[in-house]
Amino acid sequence: MIKKQLFTPGPTEVPPETLAATARPVLHHRKEGFKKLYFSAVSNLGKIFRSSGEIFILATSGTGAMETAVCNFTSSGDKALVVVSGKFGKRWKELLNTFGVEAEVLNYEWGRPADPGDIKEKLEGRKDIKAVFTTLVETSTGTLHPIEKIASVVKESPAALIVDAVSGLGCDVIETDKWEIDVVVSGSQKALMTPPGLGFICVNKKAKELYEKNERKNYYWDLKKASGRHKNNQVPYTPAVNLIAGLEQSVKMINKEGIENVWERHKMFSEATRAAMDKLGIEVFSESPARGLTAIKIPEGKSFIIKELKEKFGIVVAGGQAHLKGKIARLGHMGYADKSDILKLITALGVIVEDFSGLSAALKAANEIFKKYAK
């Protein structure tokens, strides 16, 4: 017997309560039972997005939610600024290109966070840039971008700020309303502890007119149409009812713990993991590590760690993408995870590299972090 456990940065482990909720009998999507469920899911999501704006739940993946943002907040021929420092920033750029938007790219080395000063400079005196696209957490490198500061510079320009928080929402701090972010997109399968298949788009109250006035014609992604239905706790096309039932369970659990406590818990996981890696002599890859995952450099001659974690201990972590393939491992600790899980991950890694004195120090270091947070 090997018990498999996902330590991947999406999809992630899902609580049994949520899996059970997805297995409830199907509700018809035009009846009262579904409307109540939808209202509860949306209300609870609002507390996680920290927004009193509109939140749409779509039957799609995170990429579909990103496409929804591009299609509803830009028109063909528009100009946009896009931060690229990994695979998901690149995805914004590819989407913008696909839909005829001229994308000016601010490139950063993979693993480095965006510099709000660069964005400020790029936007200076520019009235022609319709929107700035960035990610909250670049999952491909485990890097957190300074969204609060980025928001404060974008606010000074006429451009809208559109943030991909597929990775990050529910573990790293994001304050959609307070920071005045116009649009935040996300998905079900990461810190929100729900199986994949749902995409979310949160539109700040002030940003509603941006899609209402936008000229591109959309159908499946059309937020104007969705907005009309939304008021009545409905969606335009058959929703993924059972996934929404699961989501509703998970977001209630998150809000029961309290989103600020959830953020703190992830901060503790992230600090404990990094402290332990340090003692194991393993370098962290990112210059600005996110709370939900830790990307580590695979030590020289230790390319077997990803495979052995899985085969020996059932621990599934992710490798690097694109040019980082074989060079980094990404350890997810987001969503349905507790301190024992962090210890399990550290221990397995220490055992696999057979560094038992390092492991002893690593576990002590992790425990020090736990104690700090317990105070």
Added chain:
Amino acid sequence: MIKKQLFTPGPTEVPPETLAATARPVLHHRKEGFKKLYFSAVSNLGKIFRSSGEIFILATSGTGAMETAVCNFTSSGDKALVVVSGKFGKRWKELLNTFGVEAEVLNYEWGRPADPGDIKEKLEGRKDIKAVFTTLVETSTGTLHPIEKIASVVKESPAALIVDAVSGLGCDVIETDKWEIDVVVSGSQKALMTPPGLGFICVNKKAKELYEKNERKNYYWDLKKASGRHKNNQVPYTPAVNLIAGLEQSVKMINKEGIENVWERHKMFSEATRAAMDKLGIEVFSESPARGLTAIKIPEGKSFIIKELKEKFGIVVAGGQAHLKGKIARLGHMGYADKSDILKLITALGVIVEDFSGLSAALKAANEIFKKYAK
């Protein structure tokens, strides 16, 4: 206690085995376990589509699968012919308009099937029509279109044939390869006995070059990208893993029964329901009734039937859409349904209208049909 049961034409009841499969721990979508599951789901779907072509599974609703077809098989400025005889034919038209395709409409009164002769006439000498869009079953009226005959006339022209079989696949006969249909789209939540959230697109071998050569730029819906991943039992973006686990269970059950037997079972349900309605003095709405649902005219003064079926007996049926609201009821008998379910539905309806002599005759008539099929 009231046990609710969906007799709606989508979403439909899902077998407990399938609900349980959706509640299994989440698989990571880039690992072997998922690839095996995906391969099994796709192979089993092939036997239901009756096609050896490519089958794509998308995280979306049926409408998203329709949008995928429009986006991959037409370019802006193309011309298309579209059959409209209800809400879903109209949806093709709206999608075509949204994506810049000039749609010539063949309108039929709601409830009437398309006439292949009209399509033949429309296509005669026309080399400029890129595709013909139609539905297998118009769910809004419970009407089956004669797709085999339509395919035989479209075949004589350069136009491709694109069929919405969201309603119909897995209950009404469709022979994608044999009838030479280029593209068939469908969804998880009807006769395929799976919760909503998955869209399918089946591309006949001969039609592959149609999307490969097509010029429109797509991202989330891009079949060129999906096709490359597909060979390796992968999809481009995070798939709805747990829904695919449920689907795999349901399509295996369908193929265990045998798709031809499943078609026969639905034919029996449909005939038995119609025979019973006749004895209850209730008229069938459609001139060409589908096998998976029966649309009935709501008898004069009996507008309470939909509400009472639900409140008294937990039986959820659908009302009419658009101008048929209040005029028809749509009784779904597709997917996870057996003879007892049909008797339950007939009985409840007879009891609600308090026509007990009619009910006696109705049940006898239904049983005669069952006996005919048992031979």
